Amino acid sequence: MKFINISQFGGPEVLVQQETETPKAAAGEVLIEVHAAGINRPDVFQRQGTYPPPPGASVIPGLEVAGVVVSCGEGVQRWKKGDQVCALVSGGGYAEYVNVPEGQCLPIPHGFDFIHAAALPETFFTVWTNLFEDGRLIANETALIHGGAGGIGTTAIQMAKALGAKVLTTAGKKESVAILQELGADRVILYKEEDFVKVAKEFTHDKGVNVILDMVGGDYFVRNLDALAYQGRLVQIASLHGAKVELDISKMMMKRLMITGSTLRPRNVTEKSRIARALEEKIWPLLNQGKMKPHIFKVLPLEQASEGHRLMEESQHTGKIILKVK
Template structure:
């Protein structure tokens, strides 16, 4: 089969199309013929050599796919050859065929295109596990999402609004902010022109945000703590703004706040299966009835993965970028 490999870390040109061995499902796995793969910042970090796959995972990039089941491994129940599914992966999605743990499969929701479904597993599982399971966002609370026009951001807006929260976002252009408002964002902040701490406090009568979902890390750490409401929860899921920052513990203590750093890829398979099951129960009905939808910016051929990564790194996209074999 054809796949995208990374012989040596580097810029987007480090992605190389190659013929690799067809995978075969082991116990508890299914084999999928890939319809599409989602492109994520984590793939870019892996390509650059900063985010190696977990032990035992495929060395190929790609953390989410959609496709059709073509074979079942020993012990797999509840799925059949021919089922159209999407899957959360440890790696390997940039390929014509991919192995997925049966516990990380989801049916393609009614009304969602098979290709577009590739943009769901990673973002939905990330949003649900971090905002709702970890930070315990409640109806009526205020959520601040940095990077509101990203794949994760566009899903976070929709899910938080559907469950009764007030949603604030940061983004870097009027077009991106308009897209966020179109998805339901109540408060939109241009981080290039405005101070998000001042803006979120002004919009909440000085309270701040109950939950902040942050992909920047060190660069935003002190300001995020300042933007938290009393008993607020800051969840850090990315390090685009650096790894090392100063945390004012006095300010955090005065707010009775929490700083939580999490990742999805490295979690044990059983934890991922639990998250996937929760997503199927709570989010899939919202996709079926149209309350929530995948936001797709572009589709690229699998063999054009270089252009897809360049588009990701240019940060001009709104929603998900997909690769289609």
């Protein structure tokens, strides 16, 4: 099979297409013929050498795929050869075939092609577990989603709005505003021109927002605490501006704030399978009804994975960047 290898740590140019033996499905796994794979920020970090795959995971980059089941390992019960699925993987997505634990697979929603289905797993798993399980966002609350133009952001906006929340989001370029509003954002904050804390306070009549989903960290941390309402929740999923911050404990105590965060990739199969079933129960009906759909920015052939990484690093995209594998 063809796959994308990280020849050495470095820039996008270190991604090269090579060939290797096609894997075989182990017990409890299905082998998927990959038709499309999503590009995500952790792939960039892995290529740069700062985010190694967890023990036992494939060193091939790629955390989400969509395709067709071509074989099933011993003990697989739900899926059969020929089923069309999308799946969260711990690595190996940038390839023509990948093994996946059966519990991490989900049916492709009605009306979705492989391109749009491949844009679902990584962001939907991340947003569900962080914004709704850990962040406990509920209908009629207000969420602030940082990085609204990215894959996580566009997913979080749609999911929060579909489940009845009010949504603020930050974005860097004016070209994203109309798209993010169409996806459900009640207010798009152009962070280069506006103070998101001030806007959040104005929007909520000085109460503050209930939940913040943040992948920036660094200088955003203190400002996030200022923007939160009484008993607000800050959920940290990355730290693009730095992981070390100063915490004013008294502010946290006085406002009774909850600060939490998580990573998805290192979680075990049992936990990822549980999240998949929660998504299938709570979110997949909305996808089947056409109430949500990933916004696709660019589709590239597998051999142009380096171009996809370049686009992501430039942060000029709105939505998902997808590799077309077959």
